[in-house]
Amino acid sequence: MRVGVVGYGTIGKRVADAVLRTSDMQLTGVAKTSPDYEAAIAMRRGIPLYAVPGREEAFRSSGIEVRGTISDLVSKSDVVIDATPDGVGEENKGKYYVGRRAVFQGGEEAYVAEVSFNALANYDEAKGKSYVRVVSCNTTALSRLISALASSGHSIRKVRAFLVRRGADPREHKKGPINDVVPNPVTIPSHHGPDVRTVIPVDIVTVAVAVPVTVMHLHMVNVEFEDRPSRDSIIEALASTPRISILYSKMGFNSLAQVIEYARDLGRERGDFMENAVFGDSISIQGNEVYLMQGVHQESIVVPENIDAVRAMMGTPKWESIMATDKALGLYS
Ligand code: NAD
Numbered sequence: 298m299r300v301g302v303v304g305y306g307t308i309g310k311r312v313a314d315a316v317l318r319t320s321d322m323q324l325t326g327v328a329k330t331s332p333d334y335e336a337a338i339a340m341r342r343g344i345p346l347y348a349v350p351g352r353e354e355a356f357r358s359s360g361i362e363v364r365g366t367i368s369d370l371v372s373k374s375d376v377v378i379d380a381t382p383d384g385v386g387e388e389n390k391g392k393y394y395v396g397r398r399a400v401f402q403g404g405e406e407a408y409v410a411e412v413s414f415n416a417l418a419n420y421d422e423a424k425g426k427s428y429v430r431v432v433s434c435n436t437t438a439l440s441r442l443i444s445a446l447a448s449s450g451h452s453i454r455k456v457r458a459f460l461v462r463r464g465a466d467p468r469e470h471k472k473g474p475i476n477d478v479v480p481n482p483v484t485i486p487s488h489h490g491p492d493v494r495t496v497i498p499v500d501i502v503t504v505a506v507a508v509p510v511t512v513m514h515l516h517m518v519n520v521e522f523e524d525r526p527s528r529d530s531i532i533e534a535l536a537s538t539p540r541i542s543i544l545y546s547k548m549g550f551n552s553l554a555q556v557i558e559y560a561r562d563l564g565r566e567r568g569d570f571m572e573n574a575v576f577g578d579s580i581s582i583q584g585n586e587v588y589l590m591q592g593v594h595q596e597s598i599v600v601p602e603n604i605d606a607v608r609a610m611m612g613t614p615k616w617e618s619i620m621a622t623d624k625a626l627g628l629y630s
Contacts, residue, residue, distance in 0.1 A: 298611055301347075301374035303328040303367055303389060305335055307466050307596050308402060309380030312603045313344065314566060316378075318625045319604055325373045328366075332359035345370075367393050376400060376607045390428070398426075400606045403433025403492070403599065413495035415440035416605040416619055417538065423609035431602045434595040435460055435505075435514060436492040438573050442518065442591065443497055445541055449534035452523040453499060454585070459517040460489060460505035466596055467511040474509050481507035513553040513574070514593040521586045528582050535575055539623055540601060542570075545577040553592045560594070569597035571628055601626060 298321060302313045305327045316324045326345030329336050332355055339346055340361050347370040348356050348363045356363045364370075367389070371377050376398040379386040383404030390399060390409060407413050410430035412422045418440045423429045432440065439458060447453055462481055465472035482488065482505065490503040535541050544550035550559070553574075560570040574592035581588050601622045608618035623629070 298322045298607060299325045299373060299375045300607055301325040301328070301370040301377045303370065303377055303379045303393075304381035304385070305329045305339065306380065306382075307468070308599060308603075309378075310335060310339075311567070311569065311597055311600045312378050312380055313339075315600050315604050315622075315626060317344075319622070320625065321621070322604070322607065326364065326370050328370050332356040332361045336361050371397055376610060378603055378607070394428070398610050399428055400603055400610070401428065401430040403431060403436060405430055407492070407495045413492075414602065414606050414609070415444070415496045416602050416609075416615070416622075417441050417444040417540070418496045420605065420609050420615040420618070423606055424612055426610055429606045429610055431599050431606050432492055432496055433489075434593055434598045435462070435489050435503075435516070436496065437599050437602055438514075438516060438591060438593040439489065439493050439501070439503075439518075440496045441538070441540055441573050442516075442535075442575075443493070443499055443501075443520075445535050445538035446520055446531065446587070448538065449526055449530050451526040451530070454521045454523050455500035456490075456493075456502075456521075457519045458489070458501065458503045460487065460503060461515040461517070462505055462507045463510050463512060463514055463595060464507050465511055469511075474507060476509060479507045481505050510553070512557050512594075513570075514595055515553060516591045516593060517588075518591065519586055519588050523585070525585050526582065526587060528580060531580060531582070531587050532577070535580075539619055540572045540628060541575060542572040543575045543577040543580075550574075550576065556592050557594070565627070567597070569600070570594040571597045571600055571626060573598070601628065 328347040350366045378400045386401040386405045410428040411426045487505040490501040556574045561568040579590040604622045
């Protein structure tokens with residue numbers, strides 16, 4: 298499968314690296330707007346670069362060779378993964394992806410694609426589709442968690458989730474807050490619950506705030522079941538689901554910073570942690586309800602789903618894809 302990546306920022310560069318690690322995919326190239334340090338590194342690594350139309354000369358005058366524009370990259374690719382800023386993917390769809398296959402990110406509106414996608418939740422709905430949207434980092438984490446809990450043998454009645462969102466990604470030097478807790482959005486429910494419902498038909502309400510950190514998001518989740526689950530059955534359901542890690546305080550996991558340190562110590566590229574980081578000690582049962590907290594590494598959690606979205610569109614069976622992706626990315630629960 299020949300895969301091109303349009304938009305080479307936080308998500309795009311990680312997805313491009315994941316394609317490079319994936320034996321059944323070939324990276325046809327990446328498209329960028331600016332001839333910056335990321336472009337220079339891509340060139341040094343031999344990744345074919347393409348420019349946004351009109352920007353070719355800016356690249357060449359910076360000594361960065363480009364092989365054409367986005368249209369050239371699209372014509373060489375079976376599937377394009379668009380990882381441009383919110384709303385640009387929709388514009389790109391009309392300009393470049395008509396009659397082609399494209400994967401969009403969670404910053405696009407759901408209507409941009411034929412299906413909103415999470416590998417565990419609804420892989421098969423993307424089979425044979427031309428336009429698929431990988432849902433956002435928060436929605437991906439909630440969709441994985443709900444899918445795992447639904448496999449516990451107990452029926453979910455409703456989900457209530459409180460999201461503590463990182464204020465910015467580490468490199469976003471102009472974003473905040475730097476001394477505040479911001480209802481984000483101030484309205485309830487936040488958009489995350491409705492977004493989960495684009496993937497899983499579940500009763501869910503979400504509330505979110507943004508705080509002055511860059512490491513990860515934290516979710517405080519309450520799931521009510523039709524009957525009382527045992528703690529063991531919940532832990533078993535989570536432990537047996539790919540892309541969910543249960544981290545216990547006896548192993549030193551008491552904070553999000555430690556999860557990132559763990560990823561760095563594991564030698565994960567860029568210190569990325571692509572799994573849901575469920576704090577094992579937080580899992581508790583109150584009547585029919587389960588409470589737990591999970592960390593979400595916003596910069597990387599959607600990377601495996603992008604690879605699976607491509608395979609789903611091309612017809613690969615679900616578990617074949619999930620297992621191949623996790624092996625290629627070195628993921629384990
Ligand atoms: P980013 O700003 O880090 O990167 C976007 C890249 O696209 C930049 O390299 C930019 O130069 C390039 N670009 C801008 N306009 C372009 C155009 N017309 N054609 C080609 N390239 C263009 O953004 P990001 O954080 O990687 O987000 C990308 C998408 O992923 C968004 O939909 C976002 O909502 C979603 N997402 C982001 C995160 C996150 O935490 N960063 C998590 C999950 C999903």
